[in-house]
Ligand code: HEM
């Protein structure tokens with residue numbers, strides 16, 4: 775039986791937001807170092823080079839875009855819910871997937887917030903948490919992606935397909 779918070783699949787909006795946010799996070803991880811020269815200069819009280827400010831602005835605005843999209847995504851999740859884990863999946867795997875999804879949400883909210891606190895308020899400790907999170911995110915996203923591909927190619931569940939193809943015609 776399908777209950778209100780366990781729809782048959784994801785909506786087109788949820789799928790689009792998942793992949794746009796994923797692409798922007800990967801971009802941020804690759805280009806993250808580019809904000810450091812400007813951040814160091816501001817922290818020292820010196821004027822950064824124009825190119826460094828340009829690079830920093832890209833990191834800041836792409837990161838803030840992730841925060842806006844994350845809020846939108848979470849609101850959609852509250853409104854339409856997410857599909858249940860595949861019934862054939864063991865209780866342990868269901869818990870691991872739920873834990874990974876919780877951590878991924880923590881990152882898409884936590885990274886822009888810690889970054890903004892470091893950048894706009896010069897709170898160094900936030901900058902350090904922001905930096906320390908980088909390898910953790912790479913590991914969690916890596917495991918999440920491997921798990922999705924493993925589900926698709928070896929377990930042959932519909933988990934990857936349902937994050938590619940919207941289910942039915944539900945709003946939003
Ligand atoms: C999706 C969001 C974000 C991701 C994934 C991300 C990722 C990263 C990465 C990978 C680094 C370099 C870490 C290193 O070299 O070890 C970095 C540095 C930094 N980011 Fe972000 N970032 C995000 C959003 C933001 C936002 C929105 C801001 C500011 C408004 C920001 C401000 C900073 C600052 C100030 C640093 C330098 C920190 C330091 O040197 O202590 N980030 N970020």
Ligand code: HEM
Nearest residue numbers: 795796799800856859875878879882915919922933934937
């Ligand atoms: C930074 C990158 C990523 C983030 C932040 C992220 C985040 C999430 C989150 C939070 C969910 C839970 C569903 C929801 O509440 O909306 C999810 C589901 C999913 N993700 Fe990702 N993801 C990322 C990258 C990837 C990649 C690279 C793949 C595939 C290779 C992938 C495949 C999936 C699949 C198949 C689901 C559906 C799982 C299910 O329905 O049980 N994700 N993702």
